[in-house]
Amino acid sequence: MRSNPSSLKREGSGSRSVSPPKRSKATSTLPADEGRTEFSRGLLQNKGRLWKPQEDAAPPRPTSYDKSNVAVNNRIRGSSGAQPRPPRQPARPQEDTSTELIKQPETRPISQEQLVAEVKGIYAGLVMVENKCIEVDTAQNTQADTAQNTQADPANTKLNNDQWQALIALHRTLLHEHHDFFLASQHPSASPALRRLASKYAMPARMWRHGIHSFLELLRHRLPASLEHMLTFIYLAYSMMALLYETVPAFEDTWIECLGDLGRYRMAIEDDNIRDREVWTAVSRGWYSKASDKAPTTGRLYHHLAILARPNALQQLFYYNKSLCVAIPFVSARESIMTLFEPVMSPNSSQQSRLPPTEHAFVKTHGAMFSKEMSTKLDASMDEFINTLDNYVGRATRRFLEPGHYIGISNCCAITGYGSDSNPVYSAIKQTRTGEKQDQPMSGSGIDEAASKDLALALKLANRTHDVILRRFGDPNILPYVHTVLVFMYHSTFYPEAMAHLAPEFPWKLMSLMLNTLLSSCQSYSLIESEGFPHPEKDNSPRPLPEDYAMRGLLWADKYYPSGWFSNDKIEDDDKGLEAASMGEERKIRVLYLGCRIARDGQFLRYDSKTHQFSVSPQFDIELEPAPVAPAESIDFGDLPDALPAENPRL
Template structure:
């Protein structure tokens, strides 16, 4: 018999411990066992039959309730479950040799001894790497030049792979050179070698850019090889970005360039193109944060801003109006202007009419083409602007500071050296020099502005006249903020201010400021000379237009040194408007106005009445606008109109207007008698 109770078959090769399945017929024919069912030993036999809790007499017409059952029977202790005997399980005894092996495996090992490399060894290593690098670099230059002159010759896959391997070798040589020359033990002279011999620029020019241009001119046959090399170069640049931080700014810009190449050759999948556009924009934005005065980076961002003409114009104009302008942008900007100036271009059908009109005004000013169309186009833009602000509501906040910055750049003739304002605000023209100069009125009376300068003043004046008439509209505050920053900077340079002061709508500005004072309470903050900011214990949070103005030539006297030091703000958050920014923006505008009013030449401010005004020279009647004594009521009505027309805008008091308020509101444009100022 086997241990399981079955019989074994000694003649078969069946294990004695393996059960064998009985035939089905034998199971069916076998009589059922008469033995009683067995209960598991783990269970305690139940005595429910004798338990009075489970016995109750049937009651007719009444349901059983547990309360009655509890009152009829006393609780009885439950029988305890017998404890199971514990089993003694003997643990295996450890062997002495096993203990010894375990101690050997857990023994701490000291850090391996490293021998410091000497300066002589490091110099010899760098020299050897550089010698090999120069040889590979010369070969790459020779091959790229030879292939660039043979554009019609098609290369096969083996030839392309050989070229990729050659340039990959050059990239690896550069990587070894950077690691050796920037070694922690390297001397300062050795560390300066990379900058002295322009190694980052040589790596990009001969190792990446020239070969990418060769591949680009052979498209579409070279598409797969170009993709392969872009990914190779991108991974190498990302590695250098992590391991060689001394040239971090260069690596960031190179990563942006590679992302732009990858974006440009993507025609099949629009989502991949958008992804690489976002990647490239991320690196360029990061680079511009580190070098905000470099115009080349804004030129690259302008290319990535397509098809947004307003944003493109802003970036192109900014690239020309920073301390380090990018002169090549004067050619690139025509790729935006030429289709706009062409009346038969398909761009007009795809873009918003008011955006086309605004960009066309700047195109005429910049290129001096079609000068006869300037005034009609400007009138068209100004006539549509007020309706556009009311229709787009909060979305116009971003458009507002784009328009304001572009108009200010136009006043500087887009960075032209002979511009009267730009010459006045150059660093060599200090405040002392400006104040000690002779008769400015005589100088300006003899100065004859160019057509671009005169047209830019008309554009600046006409736009301000439309926007500033919307009293209490919080969506126009970014525009007003940028304009006041520009004016505040010009107040330090009387020559520059004389060119624009008589054309600026000071009276409308004072009305706007008084409307903001209605809901402002901390007046001591705007009276202080210090830049208004929150507790210094918290990192600064710049406004979206602060990031947009960062790096321009007219903001160096405005922002504190550490204003953009908060590196925890992501790129997507920089231009994101939150409700708390409204009060900060109001405070900044009022603070700027107080600084301008303190000079006593244009604006005035009464600290007792807490009200702004203008000097007598700029005091004038604005059609159908209430007097200063009634201005508070006009501002309140205008603010109510703004709240009702912009359902998602941030209101002054944080409340929305009710239906009853909508019935009692007045039309601000009708009350102010809106007439855009366009000078012939």
């Protein structure tokens, strides 16, 4: 299993390399001579028949030919001393001119005994090569470590070109042995027991660990001297993984992730050519996205995507948070995420100049909450984020659609303690959702004091963000944020112990006013009032919203989407984040639908199906305070355009 969280190490895979792949004996269904002699007797004649010796005496059938070619051929024969063959006479008409069909060449099916013997033979050779690779890689790593500890001359540990070529050839042989093993064990004629051998002996993991990863790490630690050899081996291994992806679909998920890892290695060693680096970043991201589509609850894949999201700190924060808040969290991300927070929280942060001030303050606030090392500066960074948020949303207009759902999801992850089991909200929503509410909320006496304090800070950040964004009535660009927040709140209503912490400070009044604003332009009340998920009308193939892909796999979104909602494989990975013209109306219906679901029992929100209006329950029907005004010195008026955008209703 991979444990190193660095951008070059594979966490949690196991095993997997190329030259032209050898053909497995198991795939040969013809005897050694039969496959050749059929075609070694002569060329195919017209009408699809093979040439036969007894037909030499028979007149040939008429055929069209280029006389110039005949002349050329005669000249060639004459120049070589051979006598030119006289042209044949036209063939006499034949009564039967029907076309003869060639029978399919005879094949001999391979027996189970032959397959078993083939697999055993391949495995025996594979183990020998595997042990040799382990021995060589371990010796090289030990030699390098010894030289580093004793401060010996690095030149003594360098390998020459022939030695590198020998190591590449050794690992290439191991990859070929694995390729043969997979082809034989996954042969169409193989029995179920034979097919299970690859999983039983963890062959994909061993292939990656001993055939590729250990050697790549050896090459990486010898950079820059090993650069050319590392490039050669990466292309070799990538070709083998691509071949296995096409020919051994039983382990497709593993091959996809391996291709993503190899793309990341290739990206990481590209320093000079920025274009190549971007190309391989996109290649690696594409494979990881494909893998996450197949396994949306695997946090390790989102951790990889977080590394590839550099230098977009807000997107990195989202992916790191998601890797910790899915059903199969990637715990090592708690260490990796600090590579994002440490530069941002540094007093002389270089990232501050590359990030918008609002995003920088937001990431810094989460870093302070996550690390618990800068509690004294938490309030300052939170105030900076809140004071600049409204101005940031107004200037961004449609560009806030994507950051909006990143901010909403990240705040929800902070409320769950970034997937901490000690967090009361997270421990509540981890339970299996049955659709029935529990009778009594969890007592606060059993809550860890530190977890309770962290939860209070996260709720403070989330509710202050709600207060700013929900006041932008009529602004369609904030709806992705509202959508993600309502999905989290709707799921939490099934757990009274979670709502005991979430409901008291949530701005229900502002939410009801926002929903009523959306209701004024609603054209289909039946969609928002029905119990079923509001499918778009006249749309046979589902087209998820960009934030749907972002929420997919999170614990609080597991029951929100209907079965098959993400089954449209015609949507390219690059198109998943695109905002179509029809999505604004669909998102509005979703938000209203979630509002109706939360208002189903009237405990927090209420909905009148006759007047089509939302209201709040009496305990939350409070007088709204005016929106807080940011200090003048905290707003950069120099960045404001001459004409304020029309999309900003508050301005």
